[in-house]
Amino acid sequence: MRSLLLLGVLVTASNAFIVQNAPCSGSTVCLINCAADPRCPIFNPVKPVLLRASTCDRFYKCESGRACEMQCPSGTHYNEREQACDWPTRACCDPSVPCQPDPCGPGGDCTNPAPPPGPIIPIPPPQPLPPSPIAPGPPCSGSTVCLINCALDSRCPVFNPVKPVLLPGQTCDYFYKCESGRACLMQCPTGTHFNTREQACDWPSRACCDPSVPCQPDPCGPGGSCNNPPAPIYPPPQPLPPPPPPPPVYPPPPNPGLPCGGTGICSSSCPVDSRCPPFNPSKPVLLSATTCERYLKCESGRACPMNCPPGLHFNVRTQICDWPFQACCDPSIECRPDPCPPGAFGCNSNQNKNNNWLFG
Numbered sequence: 001m002r003s004l005l006l007l008g009v010l011v012t013a014s015n016a017f018i019v020q021n022a023p024c025s026g027s028t029v030c031l032i033n034c035a036a037d038p039r040c041p042i043f044n045p046v047k048p049v050l051l052r053a054s055t056c057d058r059f060y061k062c063e064s065g066r067a068c069e070m071q072c073p074s075g076t077h078y079n080e081r082e083q084a085c086d087w088p089t090r091a092c093c094d095p096s097v098p099c100q101p102d103p104c105g106p107g108g109d110c111t112n113p114a115p116p117p118g119p120i121i122p123i124p125p126p127q128p129l130p131p132s133p134i135a136p137g138p139p140c141s142g143s144t145v146c147l148i149n150c151a152l153d154s155r156c157p158v159f160n161p162v163k164p165v166l167l168p169g170q171t172c173d174y175f176y177k178c179e180s181g182r183a184c185l186m187q188c189p190t191g192t193h194f195n196t197r198e199q200a201c202d203w204p205s206r207a208c209c210d211p212s213v214p215c216q217p218d219p220c221g222p223g224g225s226c227n228n229p230p231a232p233i234y235p236p237p238q239p240l241p242p243p244p245p246p247p248p249v250y251p252p253p254p255n256p257g258l259p260c261g262g263t264g265i266c267s268s269s270c271p272v273d274s275r276c277p278p279f280n281p282s283k284p285v286l287l288s289a290t291t292c293e294r295y296l297k298c299e300s301g302r303a304c305p306m307n308c309p310p311g312l313h314f315n316v317r318t319q320i321c322d323w324p325f326q327a328c329c330d331p332s333i334e335c336r337p338d339p340c341p342p343g344a345f346g347c348n349s350n351q352n353k354n355n356n357w358l359f360g
Helices: 002-020
Strands: 034-036 050-052 058-063 066-071 077-079 084-086 150-152 166-168 174-179 182-187 193-195 200-202 286-288 294-299 302-307 313-315 320-322
Touching: none
Parallel strands: none
Antiparallel strands: 034 066, 050 058, 058 066, 077 084, 150 182, 166 174, 174 182, 193 200, 286 294, 294 302, 313 320
């Protein structure tokens, strides 16, 4: 009987919430009722994080580092122990209401079960919540869409295709990633430029964006001729300062921790890898690294470590740096490989598999 009672409450609450809070539905969160909260993780775990509110008939649901205010159905209170809306006598939130918790709930003793509850009373739909001011939050990362860095752009499709649409930025080290009809500004790793031809961050000499840098595109890249691959290009030697009298001064050894510069092969950073072909194919060969935010780019038989832009993970399936929840690399982050992230514009809510408003 208790299960039927809770099921009736949840079904009624779910239908009422979808009607009263359109266009937000399913697990899409309305940002007008959300504020940054340090108790909420930046990346949504598999089990949603629910927090107690200042009044018994409300609670907060964490969504990408923000606490979103939700309201229980009329006549019910939030039960912190069971993480659900329940009768006030079972929720034990209001001190003026006698507390009679469910003996079969978490931490209870079900040796002598309580008598079955009375008949189920139909619950009217809750009243819509007034919009609350949006508190300034931390910089967006992971699956959170940064509206401050995104703007409507006619070149971006409303629905995200399988292969992301990338556009050149105002400067060589920036580019735009299309996200549901909007262009979101992204930055390449330090020392690299956006290569429009290969749709990836690359060495400045291969990207051919900065006119002050000699353009030496990859001859085996798109539109190139790889019949006679040229010899590897090494950076020009730097002049050494004049050494003082003995002992002589020699140039410092290169730092093995820094990425290779220019288009040369750094043996310390790019070791030989049997998975990399000796000659670069038309489409670069990218391999997964030991950490989610890095990947390996094959260069003439060697695997060169590369960093994804901050906040992104390498997506092995699409061979690009992508949102962590779409890359599905970190097991602690909820995996949503479909092209409709939380809060995206123009996404069909029927495509969202997580359509339970309470349990996420």
